[in-house]
Amino acid sequence: MAIRKKSTKNPPVLSHEFILQNHADIVSCVAMVFLVGLMFEITTKAAVIFVTLQYNVTIPATEDRATETLSFYYYGIKDLATVFFYMLVAIIIHAIIQEYILDKINRRMHFSKTKHSKFNESGQLSAFYLFSCIWGTSILVSENFISDPAILWKSYPLTMMTFQMKFFYISQLAYWFHAFPELYFQKTKKEDIPRQLVYIGLYLFHIGGAYLLNLNHLGLVLLVLHYFVEFLFHISRLFYFSDEKYQKGFSLWAVLFVLGRLLTLILSVLTVGFGLARAENQKLDFSTGNFNVLPVRIAVLASICITQAFMMWKFINFQLRRWREHSSSQPQIVKKKSAVTKGRSSRKEKENGVNGTVTSNSADSPRNRKEKSS
Template sequence: MGCRRKKKSPAVLSYEFVIQNHADIAIFLVICLLLGFTFEVSAKYAIVFIAVQYSVTCTTDGNSKQFLFYESGPKDIATIFFYMLIAINLHAVIQKYILDKINRYLHLSKTEHSKLNESGQLAIFYLFSCIWGATILIAEEFTMNPISLWKYYPHSYMLFQVKFFYICQIAYWLHALPELYFQKVRKEDILRQLCYICLYVIHISGAYILNFQHLGLILMIPHYLVEFSFHASHLFYLSDKNKQKGFTVWALLFILVRLFTLTLSVLAFGFGLARVENPGFPIAEGNCSVLPVRIGCLSVVCLTQVWMMWKFINFQLKKWREHVKKQIPPQKITPRKNKRTKKKPYRANSVNGAAKLKGGQSPRIRKSKPV
């Protein structure tokens, strides 16, 4: 009996080894950091990675009640690294137990397979972030009092939910960078994905470091809602090519959110924060409401919105051209008749091999003479 050859396991720390076991490597590092709490010496270092840092206790005037707030600082880098490892594991779990099963069920091509993986991961993340961010906005009543975006600036003191939300957001988008390597993303898709990942990291980190957390949170949730509608529509489209109504809803939401983002950014950076402008720029106080910072932030937001609208218009024009091509019926190509026609060679009239003369008479058969 013949025996099957076992596949050779890749060499340790080789390209294939890291690709196949990146989630196990990440969970191993997470367990090592958690085991750091077992010893008193290592616990003070492990807590920097796991727990949210820079807690501040404040009391209100005339009231003995204490409130716990948090600030930002360099130790947040360690916390972001820990939750980036968590995001890598969650990414692998979603890929293995949800998206791979959907791919096997739909029997998609390689191109559609990669698109489904990207849209599936992002749709789940956007939906979760929308729900989480909306609960924070409702609980803290940020939307009920928009003047608080600049009236009580700087927002250097954050509640636990706000700081933890920003740490998880930065950790997720940073984890997407090594995932380009782990997921073997196609070369033609790397530049596009790298572009929007870097934009997310720059905008969210900038809002967190410059103490624009409230403004960033209000702008982030509608944007995530639009992105969720797009990727959800894309998933339905991959399952059935006739399901395209979701893209119409996404297009309307996209334009409305772009207008909302530009309007609120100009109102906040151009008018509201100008009233609390700080000419001294004291970094220790966290007040970044100075003219260069406000102009820089407003320019980045406006350029990003213009770039997104440009991509949106090109996308819609491409879809419109494809729709027009489908509506035009293909022209039937008829072969041209050559003027010079070859004359058919003369063939004798014959029926079943017997030649006939004019009038249908067959020639007489000559009798052979007897010898």
């Protein structure tokens, strides 16, 4: 097989192919502009808005020892600049994982175009989900959620966030915003774009809603729960691409998917429907960040329930499609096996002289004896 030579022609600058081939380098240069801006006094104030977390509040840790201070953060319009910068970082990390890990595996496995795109999607998302699960769990442990789950509604409104909590939400928003330009960079098919847009939009809607409504603890718990189930699905798909006989991961994922939807609904109703509904302060106050009023609670529960119902509907359709494909493939396998057995039996019959064919003992056949006598 002849080795295909790489083209020595470089695409024109700022052309379609040039941007696709060098988008990681272009984005890196844009990100470096903000980092270099930190080095000069004139541009420091503008660059800091993009690189570091904004709206920092420092309060004393205890009344006795005022020298010890704690830093907390609240959200504001400047967070959009921070999200934009870390969106650039997400694009760079995406390109690094793609070039140095996924592309090397693809060259060895020789996947088809369909499997190639699905493998890249699962590879990127499984890495993100795993990292987010570990990070989110560590925040929940540090926030004492494990020892006191009632913090979901007792701490509301959680206007003051720790550095890890705010950075987690900024990173989540940045990652899902980076998925929009990746549709162009990864040459996503036109028929797949609507599905991807719905997928990305649901993440941004719920993460942004939890962030703006100060439901940070509830959003974090539900994200960790959801990400764990999604990680299991995508890691199972990666194993399936390497060995199509692998099905155990999908069976476990199917069970955990249903349990995850039930736990999501239970935690949401328990927090919003019961915990916040019994709170003393139920007045809308933008200055204190209190959105604990009946219309907001109904909207939150409705959005969560509709999303979970939509996911279950997609899940049921997916399982039914797999069952139909499996059931339709079974008769074909049986037909192939029967055809093989018939072929083997016909060969044996031919060898044994069935249906008037010449046998191995042809000298004793009636026709040969008649020919000899004549």
